[in-house]
Amino acid sequence: MxxxxxxxxxxxxxxxxxxxxxxxxxxxxxxxxxxxxxxxxxxxxxxxxxxxxxxxxxxxxxxxxxxxxxxxxxxxxxxxxxxxxxxxxxxxxxxxxxxxxxxxxxHRDALSWLTPLARADVLRGRAAALSGVRTIRRALREHGVYQGPRRTLTRLGNPQGFRPEHQRLGPAALIAQADAAAAAPGALALRLRAEGASLRQIAAALQAAGLRPPRGGAWSAMQVKRVLERVDGG
Known part of the structure; x- marks a missing residue:
């Protein structure tokens, strides 16, 4: 057998x-x-x-x-x-x-030396990123924009440590940008609403006029409602 x-x-x-x-x-x-x-x-x-x-x-x-x-x-x-x-x-x-x-x-035995090498690369990348953050903070401090904290490193984009007038620049700029984007479609939407048009009808008219909504895409009734709320409180 x-x-x-x-x-x-x-x-x-x-x-x-x-x-x-x-x-x-x-x-x-x-x-x-x-x-x-x-x-x-x-x-x-x-x-x-x-x-x-x-x-x-x-x-x-x-x-x-x-x-x-x-x-x-x-x-x-x-x-x-x-x-x-x-x-x-x-x-x-x-x-x-x-x-x-x-x-x-x-192969499996190669992992014993490949893994430490990859870990060292990750640590070097983190150190380089941290150094870049510190360089940016130092430049802002020299120009009088950034006051601190000098020892506590916070995430970029966090307003902590910046002067109050500079903290307000971000929201103010965003509000001004949104108001400017809503001005042209808002004027037409107000006129059409005064003539008795519905939100859907206004959306279709804005689309036909070639006016883009603030976030792009096609106009919807909800987007028209938000534009009206911005231009005159809805």
């Missing part, structure tokens, strides 16, 4: 959309690698082109699957992920075998 062949190693595929090489080609490359190395490709996980907030749910699911089944993670295209600190930390924490088809030298 012939001896049973040993079970094939399981693998989990990870693909990324939005790359120069499409997900279909990546899937073909994964299948070809699995066939050439006698690996059973159990499942493929596809990451969206632009993950929200930098999160990568497909990668997290693929890592969980690989760890649960003692499978190797096959990454179709690593791209710039070898410099992404979040990705490297996730791979290191999962503690699974990793193969990147486009980076033969990338």
């Amino acid at each position: 012939p001896a049973a062949s040993p079970p094939r190693r399981r693998a989990v595929g990870y693909l990324r959309e939005g790359l120069r090489i499409g997900s279909d080609r990546q899937a073909q490359d994964l299948a070809a690698y699995a066939a050439a190395h006698g690996v059973h490709l159990a499942k493929r996980y596809v990451e969206a082109a632009a993950p929200a907030g930098g999160s990568r749910p497909a990668l997290a699911a693929a890592l969980a699957h690989a760890r649960r089944t003692n499978a190797v993670l096959l990454i179709a295209r690593l791209g710039g992920l070898e410099r992404n600190l979040r990705v490297l930390e996730a791979l290191q924490t999962a503690d699974v075998d990793v193969v990147a088809l486009d980076r033969p030298a990338f």
Whole structure:
């Protein structure tokens, strides 16, 4: 009776959309690698082109699957992920075998030195940003606009530490800009309302006249109502 062949190693595929090489080609490359190395490709996980907030749910699911089944993670295209600190930390924490088809030298042992390098890059970037904030604050202080705080660094855009007259410049400029944008459509809207037109009819007239609403797009009854409230209190 012939001896049973040993079970094939399981693998989990990870693909990324939005790359120069499409997900279909990546899937073909994964299948070809699995066939050439006698690996059973159990499942493929596809990451969206632009993950929200930098999160990568497909990668997290693929890592969980690989760890649960003692499978190797096959990454179709690593791209710039070898410099992404979040990705490297996730791979290191999962503690699974990793193969990147486009980076033969990338493997689990390489994470021990790639992750500290990526972490150092992040720290250097934060230090550079902090230095830029301090430079801006110093220039404003020299021109008498910024008074402090000298030791407490606050987020740019926060009015804390600026003179009262400069704090009021932002809201005042926004109000003046909104009033100017509402002047022309507001005058026509007032005249049409006095003639008995409804908000919807006024919106259609403003659209036909080529007047743009403050936020762009097409006029609506609510936008007409807000313009009327601004020009005469509604």
